[in-house]
Amino acid sequence: MFALIKKHRFVIFSLVFVLTLVAAAEFFLGRTFLGPDGQFGWWSNDIYSITNSQRVADVYSLSHIIHGILFFAFLWLVACRLTTRCLPVKYRFLIAMLIEAGWEILENSAVIINRYREATIALGYTGDSVLNSLADVGMAALGFLIAFLSVRFSKIWLSIALIIIFELGTLWWVRDNLTLNVLMLVHPLESVRTWQSEGY
Numbered sequence: 547m548f549a550l551i552k553k554h555r556f557v558i559f560s561l562v563f564v565l566t567l568v569a570a571a572e573f574f575l576g577r578t579f580l581g582p583d584g585q586f587g588w589w590s591n592d593i594y595s596i597t598n599s600q601r602v603a604d605v606y607s608l609s610h611i612i613h614g615i616l617f618f619a620f621l622w623l624v625a626c627r628l629t630t631r632c633l634p635v636k637y638r639f640l641i642a643m644l645i646e647a648g649w650e651i652l653e654n655s656a657v658i659i660n661r662y663r664e665a666t667i668a669l670g671y672t673g674d675s676v677l678n679s680l681a682d683v684g685m686a687a688l689g690f691l692i693a694f695l696s697v698r699f700s701k702i703w704l705s706i707a708l709i710i711i712f713e714l715g716t717l718w719w720v721r722d723n724l725t726l727n728v729l730m731l732v733h734p735l736e737s738v739r740t741w742q743s744e745g746y
Contacts, residue, residue: 555659556636561687565680571651572676581675593668593720600675603685609710609724610646610682614689615705617642622697639690646686650679658731658738667722667742 572592580586582602590597590604600603621641625633652658654673674682696705715725721742730738 557639559663559682560636560640560643564647565683568647568650568679568683570674571647572654572679574676575651575654577654577673577676577679579676581678582672586677593722594670596670596672599671599673599678602677602681604678605716605722606727607682607685607725608716610685611689611692612709612712612724613646613649614642614686614691615693615709616689617645617686618690618693618697619705635694639687642690643683643687646683649693650674650682654679661731665739666727666730667739 578584582596583600587597588603590599590601592598593605599606618638621633621638625638626657659671659673662671691707693705696702713723714727717726722743726738726742729735
């Protein structure tokens with residue numbers, strides 16, 4: 547166990563550093579650890595509930611796993627295909643987690659919270675609890691690990707299959723997914739919003 551920790555201490559310390567950074571930034575922004583109701587929970591199933599984005603995990607946790615997979619792919623392309631020397635994966639992991647941390651902090655700023663409420667189906671969205679944000683970073687780390695192992699064992703199809711399954715699964719489940727989330731934030735379509743609202 548100690549040998550494993552020693553071997554991967556940079557990755558472990560990187561994750562702990564990023565989690566600490568996110569927690570500190572969100573407390574500074576006025577976020578609370580457990581959310582408005584002050585209750586701990588492992589799972590929130592209803593995306594329209596006040597518990598969504600407050601518990602450890604919810605439907606959107608799958609999107610954060612996809613984040614990690616996509617960050618791995620992007621950084622592999624940039625750091626190993628467009629340069630003469632491939633940046634070690636541990637540094638790419640740190641960069642990926644910092645990108646995810648940046649998004650979590652931005653997502654919980656007044657600008658993005660208001661954007662969600664104005665342009666998407668998240669009418670009552672008040673931001674994530676610190677607990678949920680930390681778990682989202684952990685999900686991204688899991689996605690990065692999945693992508694890394696997929697490449698290492700020549701099973702790239704596994705990462706691609708997971709993205710497709712998660713995107714189609716959540717589209718069917720809650721009429722939302724990472725693709726629609728980005729679309730509705732950047733260029734809202736009333737037809738999409740109406741269709742999503744019909745599932746409420």
